[in-house]
Amino acid sequence: xxxxxxxxxxxxxxxxxxxxxxxxxxxxxxxxxxxxxxxxxxxxxxxxxxxxxxxxxxxxxxxxxxxxxxxxxxxxxxxxxxxxxxxxxxxxxxxxxxxxxxxxxxxxxxxxxxxxxxxxxxxxxxxxxxxxxxxxxxxxxxxxxxxxxxxxxxxxxxxxxxxxxxxxxxxxxxxxxxxxxxxxxxxxxxxxxxxxxxxxxxxxxxxxxxxxxxxxxxxxxxxxxxxxxxxxxxxxxxxxxxxxxxxxxxxxxxxxxxxxxxxxxxxxxxxxxxxxxxxxxxxxxxxxxxxxxxxxxxxxxxxxxxxxxxxxxxxxxxxxxxxxxxxxxxxxxxxxxxxxxxxxxxxxxxxxxxxxxxxxxxxxxxxxxxxxxxxxxxxxxxxxxxxxxxxxxxxxxxxxxxxxxxxxxxxxxxx
Ligand SMILES: Nc1ncnc2c1ncn2[C@@H]1O[C@H](COP(=O)(O)OP(=O)(O)OP(=O)(O)O)[C@@H](O)[C@H]1O
Ligand SMILES: [Mg+2]
Numbered sequence: 001x002x003x004x005x006x007x008x009x010x011x012x013x014x015x016x017x018x019x020x021x022x023x024x025x026x027x028x029x030x031x032x033x034x035x036x037x038x039x040x041x042x043x044x045x046x047x048x049x050x051x052x053x054x055x056x057x058x059x060x061x062x063x064x065x066x067x068x069x070x071x072x073x074x075x076x077x078x079x080x081x082x083x084x085x086x087x088x089x090x091x092x093x094x095x096x097x098x099x100x101x102x103x104x105x106x107x108x109x110x111x112x113x114x115x116x117x118x119x120x121x122x123x124x125x126x127x128x129x130x131x132x133x134x135x136x137x138x139x140x141x142x143x144x145x146x147x148x149x150x151x152x153x154x155x156x157x158x159x160x161x162x163x164x165x166x167x168x169x170x171x172x173x174x175x176x177x178x179x180x181x182x183x184x185x186x187x188x189x190x191x192x193x194x195x196x197x198x199x200x201x202x203x204x205x206x207x208x209x210x211x212x213x214x215x216x217x218x219x220x221x222x223x224x225x226x227x228x229x230x231x232x233x234x235x236x237x238x239x240x241x242x243x244x245x246x247x248x249x250x251x252x253x254x255x256x257x258x259x260x261x262x263x264x265x266x267x268x269x270x271x272x273x274x275x276x277x278x279x280x281x282x283x284x285x286x287x288x289x290x291x292x293x294x295x296x297x298x299x300x301x302x303x304x305x306x307x308x309x310x311x312x313x314x315x316x317x318x319x320x321x322x323x324x325x326x327x328x329x330x331x332x333x334x335x336x337x338x339x340x341x342x343x344x345x346x347x348x349x350x351x352x353x354x355x356x357x358x359x360x361x362x363x364x365x366x367x368x369x370x371x372x373x374x375x376x377x378x379x380x381x382x383x384x385x386x387x388x389x390x391x392x393x394x395x396x397x398x399x400x401x402x403x404x405x406x407x408x409x410x411x412x413x414x415x
Pocket of ligand 2: 034035036
């Protein structure tokens with residue numbers, strides 16, 4: 001079969017990656033063409049080396065929609081190579097009967113990972129989330145002659161495994177690492193440019209992290225750290241014994257006010273699982289509708305609300321959406337960070353797991369210190385998280401809290 005010419009449109013900053021290398025990495029801020037470039041590299045390799053086998057991995061992949069599959073399909077088309085690839089439901093068959101697979105590292109065990117031994121390339125997308133376990137499984141597994149391991153990521157923390165591997169003093173042999181930013185991307189779309197300018201004005205503290213690929217700001221003395229969050233992360237929650245939706249309503253109703261923290265958590269075998277962060281801006285009716293929707297979606301046992309700010313308002317708002325809802329009112333007698341500390345201790349001993357990634361919540365957590373919150377605005381998501389976990393781990397609360405419990409008969413739910 002006559003070979004087509006393959007064109008890679010990669011920005012110049014990536015050109016050094018176009019030669020063989022055991023480890024290839026590109027890190028940088030949003031919109032720097034990392035994903036597009038690696039997808040093109042993968043398609044070009046697959047086209048040129050018959051029988052090429054690759055796996056695209058992420059730490060957590062709940063569905064193929066989260067994977068690079070769609071992007072790779074688009075690249076096959078835009079590179080004019082559709083005739084040579086066979087796109088299937090969960091994989092792509094490459095010329096010469098090779099394959100591109102899409103997998104989550106957390107779904108692998110020490111045994112199952114052996115299925116990847118024949119791979120020519122493993123591409124880890126969003127590899128700032130890669131755990132040290134995953135990296136340890138992957139590195140010796142990708143062992144075919146000339147095989148390569150690729151990493152693309154938006155850096156979070158210098159202690160993350162991928163940063164330790166590829167941004168340390170002592171790089172592994174055959175490593176090629178580039179840093180890319182939006183300004184290196186000639187295809188940088190106008191939509192993203194508008195987003196960037198908005199963030200520059202409204203999130204000055206986070207701007208360098210989001211757009212320039214700097215490490216995420218963590219407060220000095222923060223009571224949570226990203227490493228712990230990453231290492232405890234899971235893909236799926238087990239069967240949960242008890243589920244609560246915790247709400248920390250923002251005080252004011254104004255359009256640009258703080259968010260209402262809404263966090264869903266559950267308990268299994270004395271370990272807690274954060275299953276959704278549904279925090280939002282909006283009026284009281286809107287947060288109440290959201291909270292009740294989460295209650296239904298997760299078949300929760302109760303809604304936990306802080307009664308400090310609105311007095312009985314919060315209860316009334318919730319009950320106007322769903323009369324007879326089981327509500328647990330909590331009352332803050334201590335400062336936010338004082339309440340948060342025992343919860344962070346549970347994280348430190350591995351008893352709290354995030355089911356998937358919650359970027360905004362986790363950012364707030366890493367700005368929480370023993371003496372207060374160091375981030376922008378107010379840590380509404382952390383507050384809701386802390387209320388949810390305090391309810392689930394009541395033995396940690398050394399002060400008795402006053403609670404009002406409403407357990408309504410099911411009929412009154414109908415309103
Ligand atoms: N080779 C290309 N051809 C056409 N458009 C491109 C190309 N590379 C990048 N782009 C454009 O630039 C945008 C950003 O690229 P890409 O998504 O690859 O960036 P990224 O570095 O992976 O960003 P993020 O950190 O947000 O994942 C794309 O949405 C696309 O519009
Ligand atoms: Mg990307």
